Amino acid sequence: MNKFKNKILKYYNCFVVFATSFSCLCLNVFAEEEDPLSVVNNLSDFIFTLMRGIGLIVTGYGILQIGLSFKSHDPSQRAEAMMVIGGGIIITFAKPILNIIMGG
Secondary structure (H helix, E strand, C coil), X not given: CHHHHHHHHHHHHHHHHHHHHHHHCCCCCCCCXXXXXXXXXXXXXXXXXXXXXXXXXXXXXXXXXXXXXXXHCCHHHHHHHHHHHHHHHHHHCHHHHHHHHHCC
């Protein structure tokens, strides 16, 4: 029973710390006289920049998997690594691919 109480207390403390941190970090944001379309474009650019970073990380992980597959002589791991690299490249170049598809 004591173990169960300690586990509940641990989760409760984590929740309190999270709630306190979240409530202390709330900031007021005041809008400027800016075109709403430019705000959406800026958000889109930010999201695509994050996606590009994630794509580069995934591609790097795929390259690491290829190296490990050559070390362990595992062809199935090599095929999976190639798919990870392909996915990472697609994620990295998502914005140019969408621009080509949309004709812009």
